[in-house]
Amino acid sequence: MSVSFCAAVLTELNRPLTVETVQAPPLAAGQVLVKLAYSGVCHSQVMEARGGRGPDRYLPHMLGHEGSGVVVETGAGVTKVKRGDRVILGWIKGQGADTQGVRYASGERVINAGAVTTFNEYAVVAENRVTLLPAGLPMDVAVLFGCALPVGSGIVINIAKPQPGATLAIFGLGGIGLAALMACKLFACKQVIAVDVEPAKLKMAAELGATSVIDASRSDPVEEIRKPTGGPGVDYA
Known part of the structure; x- marks a missing residue:
C-alpha cells in the first residue's frame, strides 16, 4: 500500500520544523504501517531539535517516539499485530522484528526516520516498536505508555x-x-x-x-x- 501524508520534519537544527508531504515506501519484512491518532512530545525531542545531541548526520529527518494509532498494513513475517489493531508506538524495543530506519520521499528529497516516528499522520515502524493497546484504554491516554x-x-x-x-x-x-x-x-x-x-x-x-x-x-x-x-x-x- 502506498500512502502520502503530512509530517513534521527537522531540516535544520535550531530552526522550526517544516510540515511536508511525504511518500511512504513499500513495507519491508517486519515493518508495520500505522495511521497515527495521537503523539506525545517528549522533551528529549525538543532537545534534539535544538542541537542538544550535537551534530545531526541524519538531517532532514522525522521526529517523535511515543504515540497511538491503528494498524493499516503489515509486512511479511509480522505476527504481533494485524490490520485494524489499535496499538501503542514507543521507542523501547519489545517483541517482534527490529528493522532498520525508514527513508521517505518528499519530491526529490529523501527524509530519514528511525525505527519509529510519531510527528506524522502515518508511520512505517518496526514490529518491535508497537504494542497492542489494551481494551478500554483511550487513545489519548495510551500515548503515555509509549515513553x-x-x-x-x-x-x-x-x-x-x-x-x-x-x-x-x-x-x-x-x-x-x-x-x-x-x-x-x-x-x-x-x-x-x-x-x-x-x-x-x-x-x-x-x-x-x-x-x-x-x-x-x-x-x-x-x-x-x-x-x-x-x-x-x-x-x-
Whole structure:
C-alpha cells in the first residue's frame, strides 16, 4: 500500500520544523504501517531539535517516539499485530522484528526516520516498536505508555527496586517523574519525597502518594530532604 501524508520534519537544527508531504515506501519484512491518532512530545525531542545531541548526520529527518494509532498494513513475517489493531508506538524495543530506519520521499528529497516516528499522520515502524493497546484504554491516554510511563516506572521497578522501608526522593515531576512516583506505590516505601519548582506539580504529586513535597525554588532541596529523613538523606534519588 502506498500512502502520502503530512509530517513534521527537522531540516535544520535550531530552526522550526517544516510540515511536508511525504511518500511512504513499500513495507519491508517486519515493518508495520500505522495511521497515527495521537503523539506525545517528549522533551528529549525538543532537545534534539535544538542541537542538544550535537551534530545531526541524519538531517532532514522525522521526529517523535511515543504515540497511538491503528494498524493499516503489515509486512511479511509480522505476527504481533494485524490490520485494524489499535496499538501503542514507543521507542523501547519489545517483541517482534527490529528493522532498520525508514527513508521517505518528499519530491526529490529523501527524509530519514528511525525505527519509529510519531510527528506524522502515518508511520512505517518496526514490529518491535508497537504494542497492542489494551481494551478500554483511550487513545489519548495510551500515548503515555509509549515513553513517559514505562521509562519512569521502569526506573523504580527495574533499577532501584526499593527495599521495604526505603526512602526515595524524586527530582522533577514531569511525565517521567510522576510515573516513577506512582510506581513507588508498588513497594513498601517509608517515604517518597517529591521535588519540583511548580506548585501544581507538587500538588499532583501529593495526590498521587508523595509523603512530602519540596518546592526547590523556595529552599535548598537537599537540606529539606534531610529533615524528614532524620539527617542522612534518602536511600534512592
